[in-house]
Structures are given as C-alpha cells and as structure tokens.
Amino acid sequence: MKSSVIVFPGSNCDRDIAVALEKLQFKNSMVWHKETELPKSDLIVVPGGFSYGDYLRSGAIAAKSNILSEVIRTGKKGALILGICNGFQILIECGLLQGALLRNSGLKFISKDVLVRVQSNKNKFFNKYKDGEILKLNIAHNEGNYFTNKKHLEELESNELIPLKYCDEEGNTDLKSNPNGSINNIAGVFNKNKNILGMMPHPERMADKILSGEDGLGLFLSLMN
C-alpha cells in the first residue's frame, strides 16, 4: 500500500504517523503543502499538529493551501483520506467533512488517554475491530468539541457514519466519559461514502507496545485489508 502524509508548516505529528505507517510496510511519502500534485497513493493522511499556528481558526489556513485542492479532488473521487486531530479540523474547514470542532467545553487544552468505542466496523477503517470494541487512545487538543445540526446528526447516527464515540470502561457513552463536550460523545465522523474519516484521537500514538498500548494498530491493519 502507498500512503501520503501532507506536511504543513506547524504540523507536528507528521513524523509519528509516518513511523506507524512504515512499521506496517506502507510505502509512505511526505508531501509538502506547497506541492500541487499528489503522488499516487492508496491513503492520504492529514496529520495532527498546529498547522499555521492555529491562527485565524484551527485548520482554516491549511484548508486553503495548494495541496488541499488536490486532496479535495481525489477525496471526491473516492480516495481514502484520514484526518487526525488538526487533520480532522482541516478536513472540516475544507468542506470534505461536515460539522464544526469547537473549543473544548472545559476551555482548556486536554491531553490524556481516553476510551472510545468502535460504533461500526463496516467500513475501510475499522474492519479489523469488533463492533463495540473499547479502545484506549490518546487525545491532545484545544478544539475537539464536535458539533453539527440536528439533521446532519440524525444522518450520521442512522447511516453508521460515527465510527468512534468517547465512552467509559463499560462502554457507556455518557456525559462523564465525554472529555471535550462533543455532541453525542462523537470522537470521529465519516463523509457519506465512508472514504473520508476525521477523528480527534491519535491512533499513531498507540501503535507500539512499549508506549501506552497498541489499540491504534487495528486502524492501519484495517486499511490494508
């Protein structure tokens, strides 16, 4: 499998995701934001970080960069695109995903390991997990409080477009297990065709046994499936 990781000024999880991809034998290329063409790839990753220092609004400036118009074009044609954290914010800002990521409800940056439940494995990204499986993943963000209108929310819920929800050890997705105020405990969403995924938790941070765990590995294995 071939992958491309887009690098913006201020991206800081680009190396981390590349390490995880390469560990699983993806042939990965780093693509600088000023490029106008994407190398041929099966997966495009928009990594986490603080692209353009989060100035104006997280992801807003990156969404206007050269390479993004290519990402949008291939995404609309059905290419697999994964946006993590700041990457999720960018995918929303450029219109590939719907909704908004607001400031965390606690008004503070949150970085910690959280639990998320796999809501649906019938897609390219989570097919190696069991439905309802609980994963420990790390989050680190200021604006991860997902919000969308009622109509879109219903569409997301009824079409299995919410693959991940924050939960507790028993899998309950309640207010107590919601770290940032996201509506319906949403930790990640798909576009209608489920080829574009945005998620706040970082799967690449849980892809090495010696670190906090390996719960993120399944996502990369699913993509190879």
Next chain:
Amino acid sequence: MTITKEQLESHGLKTEEYKKIKELLGRDSNLLELGIFSAMWNEHCSYKSSKIHLKKLPTKNNIVIQGPGENAGVIDIGDDDAIIFKIESHNHPSFIEPYQGAATGVGGILRDVFTMGARPIALMNSIHFGSPENKKTQNLLSGVVSGIGGYGNSVGIPTVGGETKFNSTYNENILVNAMAIGHANKNKIFYSKAKGLNKPVVYVGSKTGRDGIHGATMASAEFDENSEEKKPTVQVGDPFAEKLLLEACLELMKDNSIISIQDMGAAGLTSSSIEMASKGKLGIQLNLNKVPCRESNMSPYEIMLSESQERMLIILDDKKEEEAKKIFDKWDLDFVVIGKTTDTNRLILNFDNKKVADIPISALADKAPLYDRKYTKSKLYKNKVKIKDLKKVKIEDALIKILSSPNHSNKNWITDQYDQVVMCDTLQKSGGDSAVVRIHDKDKAIAISVDSSANYCKADPKSGGKQIVCENWRNLISVGAKPLAITNCLNFGSPEKPEVMGEFVECIDGIKESCEFLNFPVVSGNVSFYNETNSKSIFPTPVIGGIGVIDNLKRIVNIKTKKPGNLIMILGKTIGHIDQSTFLQENYSINDGPPPEINLINEKNNGLAVLKLIKDNLILSAHDVSSGGMLVSLAEMSISSGLGLKIFKPKKFKNSFEYFFGEDQGRYLIEISKNNLKNIEIFLKKRNVFFEIVAEVQNDTFEIEKIFNLKIKDLQNYNNQWYTKYNAIN
C-alpha cells in the same frame, strides 16, 4: 552628551559601573551604548555576583562533551548519541504576565538546545507558587500552566514532567524554571564561537518588534508594588514561528555551511552578536537598517535591546548564502545578511549611514564587572522538635492530610494540559520518579528528573544543596537509569544582601560536594537573583535537573506495585528524622529544626545496589523515599497501581510517627517477588546495604497492621481532589 543619573538608574547601572564604562571607552557613552552595556553587564547576562562561586562546581568527566559556557551542556550517551540540555528561569516575566512569561521561558530554552544542533525530545519544568490562599496564586498557576502547555504543545515537543510546589515564600516572586532536552549526533554539534574574517552575519527567524526591551535588566532587579508596570518588558511568544525556526535550522545544519550559531535570547541582538565575536576573539559590524523590523521607525536602541522571540544569528561560511536562504524561504522565515565579522575586536553599529555605536568587544564581555560579594554564614535551624510535646493525631489522619495537601495532591489537572506523548517516544510520563524518553529509533532511553527542596535549603543551605543532588540521583536510579549529569537553576534573593549571598555560597558548596562524590557533573545552568519584593527574599531554591541513561528498554521500572503477594522492602536505614518534615508542616505548620543529614557513602552504595538489582530483573517496582517519608511513598505506590498494601508494624521503633514520616535520606522502596527474597538478601548483605521488609502487596486495602485500614479508592479520592476544587470556575 552626558549621561544623567536618572538614565543610569533606569538602566540598572551603578555610578561606579558607569565610571568603568567611561574608562573602557575613553569617553562618555551615548544612550545606545549605555543600553548595550546595561544589557551585557546586568546580573542575568554577566553572572557578575555568581561567577567566582560557580567556578567551584565540577563540570567535567569522561562523558561531558561541553560544560557550562555554551548555550547548553552536552553529554555523550554512547553510540555517537549526544544529549544536549539546560534549565533556565523565567521567574520575573512570569510573575508580571504568567502566560507569556512561561511560554517564552519554554521557547527560550528550546532554542538554547536546538541552536546546538539537537532535535528537542522533551521538556520539563519546576514551578513554585505562593500559598494557595494568596489572592494572586490561582491566576498565576493557571496562566503559567497554560503558557507552558501552549508553547510546548504547539511546537510539538512533549512536556514529560516536573514539579509544582506552593509556599508563601513565593507569594510575590513565583519561580518558573523550564528545562529542555535534545538529542544530536555527537559529531554534529554547533557552537557559538565565531571564526574567520568578513564572514556574513545572518539574521534569521521572526522580525524584531518593540517587545521585551530591557527584559534582562528587569530580571536583574527586585520587585516593588509597581512591578505590574513592567509588563512591556515581557516578551510575546509565537510557538508557530519557533517550530518553523527549529525545522529550518535543523535542515540547514545537515550540511556544513554554519560556522557558528547563537539564539537571540536575553538581551537579544546585543548579547548574541557580542557573545559570538567575543568567543571568536573577533570584531563584528552590523548595519541596523538591514534588521527585519515588525514596526516602523524603530530606533537603533530599540533594535539592539528588543527581546523579540524566535530569532537566531548565524555566521555562515563563504558562498553558502544562496543555499541557506532557500531553506529559510521554504519555511517563510526572514533571512538577511546584516553584517560581517571583522578584525577590529570592536562592536560597530551603523544606522542611516552613520556609525551609532563603537565599543571594544572585550569591554562588554570579559571586562564586565565581577563581584566577590560579602556573605555571612547562614543561621541554621537547630531547634529539634519533640514529637511527644505535640498534640496527638492519628497516623491515618496525618497521612490523608498530606495526600490531600496542595504539595502532594495528584497533579493531573496540570499535566492533562501538556501533550506528554507527541513524538511517540515517551515511555514514562509524569507521576513517577523520573520521566523516561526513548531515543528515537534506538533501543535506549534517557531518564529525566527535576527536583528542589527549598525548606531544607532554608534550614541549612549546604545540607539542602547536598540533598537535592542526591534526591535527583535517586529519582533517576529508581526508574533504572544510570545518572550522568545535571543542569541547575539557582533561584535566590538579592546578591547584594550578605545573608542571601551566604545562602548561595553554601548551597553551591553542598551541590559541589554531592556532585563530586557521585561523579555527577554540572554541565549547564542559570542563576536567577533578585527574587525578592520590597526587600523580602524567597527561600533559597536551587533546582536540579538530572539526566540518566537506560541502555535496555526492558529494564525500566516505575512506581506502580504489580502483584498481590509481592513484598516491599526498604533499602537504607530508617532513623526517624522528623525535623523539616512534611508531616510537621502539614499537620502542625511547624517548619523548624535541621534537615535530614546526607551520608554520601550510603547514598552511593544504596543507589548502585538498586541499579544492579534492576539490571538483574529482580525489582518489579521502585520508588525513592523523599518528602512525606516512608508511609507517603508507600501510599503513592498504591495510589498509582490501585493495589493495596499490608504494612507491618515496626518492631523495634519507639515512635511510629518518626518511623513512618521521618525523611531520612538515601532510601528506596522496592517491590520484589517472594521467590527472589533470599538472593536479594544475600546480595544486599554482601553490599552492606541496610534493608527491611516493610509491606506486602494485597488487593484493595491500604493498611498498617493493627493501626488502620483504608480502601485504595478512598485514598485515590483524597489524592485527586485538591486541584480540581481549587481551580473550579466559581
């Protein structure tokens, strides 16, 4: 023109110092030159009061590549890997403007590390606040924490640990000490010494603005009720620019175009250009019209004294400009040749085709005043506390009081605001004895710990100085690391007071003694004097940041107990030293008596024994015994794992409070399996290490036989509440 008394005062220079300036110049200085002298001769930049004492510290051994005097210290950790690290204070600015003060403290220390060619791999900090009841404390705490997080998170360097303490001595002078640790190839280290004539002097990074003018001078004076007016002297940080600068510099460093490089930190363009020239015994000539400015009509005075952040000065080799500029263009950063090296040994500044300053470099660097300040011997706290005379408390109540106190509560409220795992090499986050960070792509790691003991240092500065070095050493060993070297940040009051100077000198003596004995050299550091307000100084607070190496990732130990049935052994003798203990402070507000004594021979012997046991895979978890004594350390192990402990009643000890809460030094708690007990006993006897079995791991009750029992869940709750309650939005 003549310089007035008011001008001298506002530049923090004394009349006799100006006399010397006139002598060195052979004439009166102009205002720009006065500003430059003030920037170079202030305490913060010149170390004029501390230099003669700092010289006593051991700074060399076979692993030290670069000791103090450069941007940061460099040590060799084998296989061509070097670790570059330093700790620095940003106390004064953080009190005036907590968010920006702390953020730029982090930014500055990161630059010190990557300017030498290292990719930063971890950040640590030591922050001290006034008492929680003080009306300023909450705001300062929340501002400093979000400033530290805001900067490090954005640049993408994990903040992996540190310490946070409260004490009324810091009510009007908080301490914000930030430490950065970087990794480099030991054959590719960059220094600040200029070499060669007519080499281009290049300005890179952000533009120069009017912020932070006289920042270093501000940090070299005490505060009074008007200190808030000093806000404009605090710099404003831009972590995004820092990230770009970091990547651009590391990209440029891949080839051999840099002769020397220096970040523009305290005293900005002034100190960076002078330091480079002075180390290279050269002159430097700058055209200030070329300096990229953020605002229009900036005067030479403002340009030279601005402390705008995220800037570097580079001396490039011939014909490398074009290639270098391409890199900085890629990262959208300014890259301008602003001058050249000369053979004049003078700093010559031109502006609007006129020479506006002309100063011999040596006058600014080597001829800065050097003071052997008067100092008096510290009065030691000698009143021993008699526990029998105190009102009785229950052991469990005393324990709960300590675990729920601001200084011992769980600090997740703070550390959840720091990205601790970005870069994916953090093997141990905050909450243990040391943070552990893997060297990327390699089967080895470093351990980092930051420590201070202001109460001990106040009661007996020499003994306190010795103690912190030992505690730091112990913390590194407790995770399985071989301690290598330290950096220190020495936070004190005014050096012009003989009693403060006395504390300083004695603390240094103590640090020196431990470092020498443990072969634990000081490779970098910083002195912060004038931490005082209206003539009231803080407790002497040296902070030690230590680094150790772990060469087998399978032999890393943490404080979490592992399995019911295992035994907990204490190594090192328990005598029951209760003076200056957390027990007395939290339960009786008593802050009296001498600190515990340090026995360096036992310290080293016990530590090396622990390391050997870890290496042989015989230790399942370990924790050093420090503030709070044995019982608090045992509780911390339990809280961290969620497993209980059955603690045995001491057999031959007359006072249980002294036994459980005494802060005797050189002790470790280790968890071992019963099967290995015999072997371990034989080993420890052979090594002459005192040991005692003190507890057994069990499921969910934390108890001392026949005295009390508590549910672990409750203990965790007591430990978890303080920060959230304190910072709840009203």
